Amino acid sequence: MRFLPHTDEDIASMLKVVGADSLDDLFSTVPGDCRHKASLNLPEPLTEWEANNLMDVLSHSMGVSPEFKVFIGAGSYEHYIPATVSCLIGRSEFVTSYTPYQPEMSQGTLQGIFEYQTLTARLLGMEVANASLYDGASALAEALLMSVRTTRRKKVAVSTLIHPLYRRVVQTYFRPTGFELVELPYLKNGRTDLSKLDKIDDLAAVAVQSPNFFGCIEDLQPIGERAHEKEALFVTAFTEPLAYGLLKNPGSQGADIACGEGQSLGIPQWFGGPGLGMFASKMKYVRNMPGRLVGETVDMDGKRGFVLTLATREQHIRREKATSNICTNNSLCALTAAMYMASVGRTGIRELSGLNHDKCEYLKSELKKAGFEMAFDSPTFNEFVVKFPTGFETTYERLLGKKIVAGLSLAPYYPELTDHYLLCVTETRTRDELDEFVKELRL
């Protein structure tokens, strides 16, 4: 086996030093009745070339771009990833290192994550960003738990236009705690309905997503004001960070915590993970923040360098009193996002974000021309909801035959929205493909 370097001679000489007769003998402290006597029932080893064949076959059975034109977003977005990002993130000094507990040997990761924190804070208009969490869903759950800790209140209000799967993760985190989750309904225009807020007191947080699950851009500022009137924290979530190349950022709209999924920033879709839980807040809440933080400092000679810091919030120091149980960040994904943000730059993200918006608007207008009904009239970013004619399932299947995935049916998530589909268009769809899609839909 090529990963195991020991020769028989090595094993014999090492066993002699240890004073054991055989490899089995090394396990003398394992009682006999704890030993597994049989061989593991697993497939026999494959050569590298056999494994390649096996994995090629498995992966070829997936319906992916460019063979399929997938018009689904809903928290996982197809964006172009520059070759530079894929190559640089493959540097094995980044890939095969551990959490940077020993800063003198980890300055690459540490400076890279410090830059990620900075670019994230700038993207979201926030004062401080952490080194990342697992994904958008756990980031939202952690944001709400942080709000509970900060305000010492036990109730949070969450828009139903936050990604339905994120809300389910929040429910899982909340279930054993006794904290209460109140859901805010949505309006006919595809934005969150705040009227219910008047009747709820003692709120730790008000959370909305923008662009929301329907793709609609929420008017964040007044929501933040309502949250602050209630002395609750204003939590804004997102699934599409590229939107902030164009939209007002959450910080400028009064967000206390901004959190969401960063997969769009150069990270492959990977069937839903690993992604990137982006997490930022106002500086005054930093000591209640979950997750790793990298800070700038100096070495013995006064030279600039970076270290993990404010560790007294964390589980390895505080144990059960920690702000979270999280131990890692999604470091490599955070570094990927930083590389991506550095590559697109200020000028590029503006144009790219605009292109996402404009291509989506193009499809929207072509669909309208073709007589399809838009479900909500609020402005959207790169996703929107169409109400297709009853019986659209047949058309959906026919389009699948043409290798077009015509969006995501909303009925499983919002039972009242039968025949409603969430469509997504990013910079990767060409005008020709959009025209073809509309043509097929009209047939």
Added chain:
Amino acid sequence: MKEPLGTTGLILNEPLLWEKGKRGRSGFSLPRRDVPPCPLDAELTGEGPDFPDLSEVDVVRHYTRLSTWNFGVDTGMYPLGSCTMKYNPKTNERQASLPGFAGAHPLLPTNLQQGALKLISELEQYLAEITGMDAVTLQPAAGAQGELTGMLLMHAYHQSKGSPRSKIIVPDTAHGTNPASAALCGYQPVAVKSNDQGILSPNSIVELMDDDTAGIMVTNPNTLGLFEENIKKIAEVVHSKGGLVYGDGANMNAVMGIVRMGDIGVDVMHLNLHKTFSTPHGGGGPGSGPVCVKSHLEPFLPVPRVIEKENRFLLSEDFPDSIGKLHAFYGNFGVMVKAYNYIRSMGPENLKKASQLAVLNANYVKEMLCGVLHLAYDRPCMHECVFSDRLQKEQKITTLEMAKRLMDYGFHPPTIYFPLVVNGAIMIEPTETESKENIDEFIEAVKSIVNEAKEAPELVREAPKKCKVKRMDETAAARRPCLSG
């Protein structure tokens, strides 16, 4: 001793991203604009983030230089105890980057997901076989989230029995994530001390286990690198009071094919695919923390679960007692691909051999360094061994200083000051992928440092000298946090 690995190569300085670049540069090939502009309402439009504008070469040089300031398993031996820094096969990276996996949307119609679902289903079966458990969820995104999942499963189980319990027993040798995960579930962790042999004695559990205790969290082998020999007896005590045994699988690399936790009384456990199953650590993630359970906990596993029906794989939500979801989608699939490929590449005999060699390497280090450093517990260890700086007290040289000096010799330091039960702990886990020559070189380096402690202590106190930076001022970083530039 031959010339040490560590040397001062050419280390290039590199500023922060925003300290370089010029407006108007670009490192990105902007896609063709083939649709007309359609301005968004100015009320909603912002100014865009203040990112630097860099050329492609700027970006490439920047990250290439940064990478050279890092040390990884591919650079050299990384004997970080309890972290299992084994070699991460390159073939795993190839498989995870296949377009069919990397480009797959998680909400595709079922017919277009079959390869991924099959892989998930088979990986679940392999992990169940390796651990001797009945069912597996791959959804948790990391070990700590696996622990949380395990705690939620315990909580749901006790709830279903009509007796929500409030406490959980956690040994003093446990990772900090154990009590933190338990606390997230509302459990009050109750610490139990290990005995003078470094393991748990059944009597101490008898004293603590009662009807209000949900169970115990056991890391086996424990963080002293010792097998919890009394595990079966402990499990009996816990089960007799209606409790459950949680196994922290962080140290599973010691016992693949040798001990199956499901066979010795463990009800629920997590694995770390980034440790035992060789997916890389990535500088701190992404990991993956599958949770394996016995059948009595299966109804509570997270949804959706992959099921097979008429030779097709489906994602099913039809598990009414489920604790719900831990991840927006199905967990870190890209990491699962690597672990799957590793298990298929290794096969059953090589997995067992890997554990045997991991234990051989650790025992070899223990024998060779015993007396050079103070050995905390002088008994056969599993995949890691724990020393301390007690013998260096006379020279006033600490664990931290010796760890830093190891860098100058070209090695990543071991885990230090953990487990907490050993003062000045030095926890060494060589892993099976280090050859005898590498380990001998490491041993020579430690001996040489111990010698320096006596003869030239300033060399140790001022270490490291050959890294990008010298000893960092961590106190200043925490006192005046500067968290963005």
